[in-house]
Amino acid sequence: MIINETDGRKDQVVAVAKAMMAAARTAPKGKGTDRLEIITLYGDDLHRLAEEMRRYSEKSGFKFFLRDADNVEQSEAVVLLGTTYGIFNLNCGFCGFPTCVEKEKFPAVPGAFNSGDLGIAIGSAVSVAADMRIDNRVMYSVGRAALDLGLLGECKAAYGILLSCKGKNPYFDRVSTRSQETKR
Secondary structure, eight states: OOOOTTTTHHHHHHHHHHHHHHHHHTSOOGGGOOOEEEEEEETHHHHHHHHHHHHHHHHHOOTHHHHHHHHHHTOSEEEEEEEOOOOOSOOOOTTSSSSHHHHTTOTTSOOHHHHHHHHHHHHHHHHHHHHTTOEEEEEHHHHHHHHHTTTTTTOSEEEEEEEEOSSSOTTTSOOOHHHHHHHO
């Protein structure tokens, strides 16, 4: 029997994405409080995400969303990680408010541990991708579009990790035909 690596490439990337989600879930979290949402998109859902990124580019004027949307469509899968906001009753002041009671008056402001926990989870996830030699890139723009699509429930902040297994890393020399056309 012969196995050609191209036959199971997409399945392999999805399997790595599942391992990345487990690594993100088990990453350390402030006071052991888990506020993360973690999902993986692949197949037709990648096109839907890319289209939302293009809409956001049009609305916001941020042309890099066009380039990043092209990268989404070049990917085999995208892992999305988001966090809800909440306090940890530590009164650390890291969020800019002296106490958690003061911070709660501004629910749109993230607690420092919310953002920190999200970053640690992203680091755990990308380390799995790197260990498995799957090309990856963390993108704010992907998370923004995922939030706009409501893919991560009540999350207020999110990032996407694009995954690819091709002969050339599509996230290295990133030039979008669409974003170049808009500069002319």
